Amino acid sequence: MPLGLLFYRDGRRAAHLAVHHAPYLTQNKTAEFPDKSDLTLECSRRSLCLKLWMTLQMTNETAVYAAHEHLLSLAQYAAASLRDIAGWHVLYAPFSNIVCFRREHAAGADANAVSQAIVECINASREYSIGHTFISDDLYVRLCFMNPRTSYRDIDHLLKAINGMACLAESALVGAESRCSKAS
Known part of the structure; x- marks a missing residue:
């Protein structure tokens, strides 16, 4: 398993090597609570191989595979659930632990x-940490399932909160009643 750690005396030169920008990985840096992506195996760019090696030493390949399969099933469940709720567009059928989606037509x-409002408000609640990403010029909400203890009930609760927040955002942005109140 490849593992490389580099130590630098000049911090400026080291920083120059990390100029790549992935805003979906580091969006909570200015918030008063920690960015959970820094604390996970899948999303950290810091010594990923070392973390994987340590995990394999503490468990086994079968347990790691089962955890990843569970995370994939959560993403697939979330995508299917979103498709069942009117007004959501899921970018693609998940083949990993990530689901990207947005409102269709956003009620005007x-x-x-x-x-943006969904991501900011859900993260402000501190119950969940969700992200976003741009595809072309479209901003998508991005769910990345990383905790193998997450349940389908947790997904249902999160999607209910996201749907409610979308309805509030649409109402506030349009200044009128959104289609959500008619569907409820």
């Missing part, structure tokens, strides 16, 4: 603004 509101 700017869909990017609705996505």
Whole structure:
């Protein structure tokens, strides 16, 4: 298993090597609570191989595989659930632990603004930490399932919160009643 650690005397030169920007990995850096992506195996760019090696030493390949299969099933469940709720567009069928989605037509509101409001409000609740990413000029909400203890009930609760937040955002942005109140 390859593992490389580099030590630098000049911090500026070391920082120059890490100029790549992945905003979906580091969006909570200014918040008063920690960015959970720094604390997970899948999303950290720091010594990933060492973390994987340590995990394999503490468990076994079968347990790691089962955890990843569970995370994939959570992503697939979330995507299917979103497709069943009117007004959501799922970017693709998940083949990993990530689901990207956004409101379709956003009831007259700017869909990017609705996505941004969903991410900001859900993260402000501190119950969940969700992300976003741009595909072309469209802002998608991004769920990345990383905790093998997450249950399908947790997903249902999260999606209910996201759907409710989308309805509030649409209402606030359009200044009128959204389609959600009619569906409830």
